[in-house]
Amino acid sequence: MSAYDELMAFQRQTEALAQVAGRLGWDQETMMPAGAAEQRGEELGAMEEVLHSRRTAPEVGQWLAAIDDASLDAVGQAQMRHIRRNYARAVRVPAQLAARIARTTSVAYGTWARARADEDFAAFAPVLSEIVALRREEAGHIAEGGDAYDALLQGYEPGATGEELAALFDDLRPGLVALRAAVLEQPAPQPVSGSYDLALQLALSRKLAETFGYDFTRGRIDTAVHPFSSGSGSDVRITTRTAEADPFNCLYSTIHEVGHACYEQGIDPAYALSPLGQGVSLGVHESQSRIYENQLGRSRAFCHWLYGQMTDSFGDMGVADEEAFYKAVNRVQRGFIRTEADEVQYNLHIMLRFDLERDMARGTLEVEDLEEAWNARFAEDFGYAVDKPSNGVLQDVHWAAGLLGYFPTYALGNVYAGCLYLALQDDVPGLDDQLSRGDLSAATGWLHKYVQRHGGLHEPRAVIEQACGFTPSEAPLLAYLEQKFADLYDL
Numbered sequence: 237m238s239a240y241d242e243l244m245a246f247q248r249q250t251e252a253l254a255q256v257a258g259r260l261g262w263d264q265e266t267m268m269p270a271g272a273a274e275q276r277g278e279e280l281g282a283m284e285e286v287l288h289s290r291r292t293a294p295e296v297g298q299w300l301a302a303i304d305d306a307s308l309d310a311v312g313q314a315q316m317r318h319i320r321r322n323y324a325r326a327v328r329v330p331a332q333l334a335a336r337i338a339r340t341t342s343v344a345y346g347t348w349a350r351a352r353a354d355e356d357f358a359a360f361a362p363v364l365s366e367i368v369a370l371r372r373e374e375a376g377h378i379a380e381g382g383d384a385y386d387a388l389l390q391g392y393e394p395g396a397t398g399e400e401l402a403a404l405f406d407d408l409r410p411g412l413v414a415l416r417a418a419v420l421e422q423p424a425p426q427p428v429s430g431s432y433d434l435a436l437q438l439a440l441s442r443k444l445a446e447t448f449g450y451d452f453t454r455g456r457i458d459t460a461v462h463p464f465s466s467g468s469g470s471d472v473r474i475t476t477r478t479a480e481a482d483p484f485n486c487l488y489s490t491i492h493e494v495g496h497a498c499y500e501q502g503i504d505p506a507y508a509l510s511p512l513g514q515g516v517s518l519g520v521h522e523s524q525s526r527i528y529e530n531q532l533g534r535s536r537a538f539c540h541w542l543y544g545q546m547t548d549s550f551g552d553m554g555v556a557d558e559e560a561f562y563k564a565v566n567r568v569q570r571g572f573i574r575t576e577a578d579e580v581q582y583n584l585h586i587m588l589r590f591d592l593e594r595d596m597a598r599g600t601l602e603v604e605d606l607e608e609a610w611n612a613r614f615a616e617d618f619g620y621a622v623d624k625p626s627n628g629v630l631q632d633v634h635w636a637a638g639l640l641g642y643f644p645t646y647a648l649g650n651v652y653a654g655c656l657y658l659a660l661q662d663d664v665p666g667l668d669d670q671l672s673r674g675d676l677s678a679a680t681g682w683l684h685k686y687v688q689r690h691g692g693l694h695e696p697r698a699v700i701e702q703a704c705g706f707t708p709s710e711a712p713l714l715a716y717l718e719q720k721f722a723d724l725y726d727l
């Protein structure tokens with residue numbers, strides 16, 4: 237057996253174990269009895285230790301030294317690119333530091349939740365300072381003299397740099413601030429009203445999942461507090477949630493997670509349980525969930541079909557007609573919370589977090605000054621003051637979980653979705669006609685062909701560029717939003 241074959245066999249077992257760990261995490265959020273929480277923590281910790289030791293195993297280093305990448309085909313070279321990159325990252329971080337980060341972030345979750353309930357940022361600041369310091373130390377090991385923030389960012393978005401994203405977002409932000417202000421000057425559309433049977437919501441969300449191409453023979457939908465998708469290959473599960481007064485929460489959470497899941501389900505089966513067998517980056521992942529949810533799912537054409545479906549399921553929704561329904565789906569309103577934000581405002585929330593966390597990672601913003609910096613930036617972009625920390629700096633769990641460099645991938649995903657939608661409209665004739673009949677097959681088929689099936693074969697930016705045939709930029713997203721909301725709000 238060649239060194240490459242031995243490495244790939246070892247890697248396959250590591251990937252299989254990672255899938256098992258993921259399934260434990262899925263179970264924790266969906267099925268696990270409450271009394272099992274402590275034991276599950278230990279089970280997951282043990283799995284994490286096994287995975288860490290495999291990812292840093294000396295024999296991997298020996299195989300890597302013995303393999304001549306140039307002698308491999310394109311798929312083999314792509315596999316090696318992932319394995320070499322992940323191994324270099326993993327071995328550079330001292331085991332003791334990794335363990336300290338895991339311990340600190342597991343304690344920080346509780347501290348953050350209490351601080352948020354008490355509206356007290358000062359109670360969270362010390363542990364956040366510790367997390368930032370630890371992750372900066374980790375970044376120092378990984379970057380070997382390079383930019384600390386880039387080292388963290390590239391754990392989620394290989395190849396991306398903070399500088400390049402900052403330039404992209406600086407081009408996007410003024411247009412969004414202006415669009416948001418113009419939209420909010422207009423009278424707000426009516427939301428839907430009434431009460432929506434939860435079982436009927438779940439039944440319709442299953443139908444939507446099928447409509448968007450989710451394969452139930454290799455997946456399932458359950459409910460969880462926070463919607464997510466989990467798994468790769470032939471076991472890709474999603475969760476959704478229900479609220480009696482807001483059916484769109486369930487339906488659009490489902491479509492979003494189906495976008496993530498279809499990416500994983502759509503990857504070439506030949507890559508299963510290998511480094512190429514999963515979505516290539518968080519940004520590309522989010523481009524799939526967002527284009528399913530927004531550009532396709534919230535389009536005028538698709539809302540025509542959905543209006544009929546929802547009227548059949550729920551009867552009167554308290555909106556006058558189909559046009560009012562479309563406006564209710566795309567309602568823009570003042571708010572503070574990222575996860576509740578609409579297409580116009582969502583990226584402003586992300587850019588705020590990106591700039592602040594980049595400054596923290598680079599040491600130009602101290603955690604003790606974070607709340608003030610947050611509130612000042614929020615007032616600048618949104619035009620009103622944050623009223624309490626749970627509506628501001630304490631609203632997201634990410635930093636408590638140690639996730640620095642993660643936020644910008646959401647906005648990058650939206651930018652990529654804008655690019656893909658432009659190319660897709662060019663390539664798929666009669667798209668609106670299909671969407672208005674609830675036929676997503678050509679649109680999702682296009683995404684499968686140009687993005688999803690490749691898994692990790694191409695670098696994140698390259699897969700988007702090849703799919704679109706042009707260099708990705710913020711322009712298509714901004715043009716799409718300006719056109720859509722000018723039409724919606726008579727601007």
Ligand code: ZN
Pocket residue numbers: 492496522525
């Ligand atoms: Zn997502």
